Amino acid sequence: MPLILISGYPCAGKTYRSEQLLNFLTTKIASSTDPRVTKLKVHHITTENLGLSRTAYHAARPEKDARATEMSAVKRLLNRDTIVIADGLNYIKGFRYQMNCEAKAVQTPSCVVHVGTPVDKCREVNARRLSGEDKTEAYSEEDFENLVFRYEEPNGMARWDSPLFTVVLDDETPPFEQIWEAMVGSDGQAKIVRPNAATVLKPAMEQNYLYELDKQTSDIVNQITSWQKDHPGEDGGEVTITGVENHVQLPVTPLSLPQLQRIRRQFISLNRQHNLDKGRISLLFVDYLNDTVHG
Structure with missing residues (x-):
């Protein structure tokens, strides 16, 4: 419940x-x-x-x-x-x-x-x-x-x-x-929440999962940092991430590298044991970044 x-x-x-x-x-x-x-x-x-x-x-x-x-x-x-x-x-x-x-x-x-x-x-x-x-x-x-x-x-x-x-x-x-x-609901039955990829533990850790978790999140941080260097003085903006449909929505104030690394460490810490689908790590990290920055 x-x-x-x-x-x-x-x-x-x-x-x-x-x-x-x-x-x-x-x-x-x-x-x-x-x-x-x-x-x-x-x-x-x-x-x-x-x-x-x-x-x-x-x-x-x-x-x-x-x-x-x-x-x-x-x-x-x-x-x-x-x-x-x-x-x-x-x-x-x-x-x-x-x-x-x-x-x-x-x-x-x-x-x-x-x-x-x-x-x-x-x-x-x-x-x-x-x-x-x-x-x-x-x-x-x-x-x-x-x-x-x-x-x-x-x-x-x-x-x-x-x-x-x-x-x-x-x-x-x-x-x-x-x-x-x-x-709980008027009928006394709580709605069933469908677990997403970030909350379902798989029976066995995919090969090289932690490596992929570290590499993909690091690549995204590097892409954001590079974009900000190429667009100095811009108030916010959208960063297109390689292989990810969603964009990173930047705030008006540029994100510093320490800020990005802190968010990245939080995401890794939260998902270290969750064994995410390696093909969804980048997408979920982009979503987490957007939620954290604008939440």
Whole structure:
């Protein structure tokens, strides 16, 4: 059943909203007479029930471990009869992309709920927690500002953030019915999501797959870099990639080589174990580039 990702600034009220959603879903299931609905279960994954501390965001290694812990919990619980609410920062779009891939791998839909509390209000809440007796729910000022700076707001135009539901600070009627309709449906049967080439694991690794993954993505980066050198001062543009039908849509600001290499490394990391069809690597990388740059 569906994966519902909660995202927002630190201290935005994500847990409050996810608990509201949890109560709505459990009530909806309990009041139904449809056996396809009554068999559903809801799991609420939080920082607390995963045993994670907010101090994990003070350094890169524990932060990476915290994300891995959340990912493992989602993979363990996600199945056809379970709705998983992943309540966390979920602030990195690459991580949300991975979560989307995990949902597709079990042929179930996913969505993102963005708790859109203004950063000044979040800062005020964190300061109040820091000055209170129980500081376990607070972030250090340095960590708070760093997380706000690095937050990559969900964008409904990106496939991994769609459908996107935004809940503003004073919203007394969050779109829970719309979430239910999109994720479960009026008939109580979640839509079956067809896995794409990027989420289906093949039984055996194709020969030279990692070599092709590295070579084809590197070739595309080189073609983009070369095009930008030949078209200095142009605002955006389309780069035709050899052997790929889709074009790379460049932003107004030219992409630097470090930016391109970072996106390339993200794509390789996400697909290292997915054993993509070698004939589709370039196409999927072009799509990923466009989504990342314009997402």
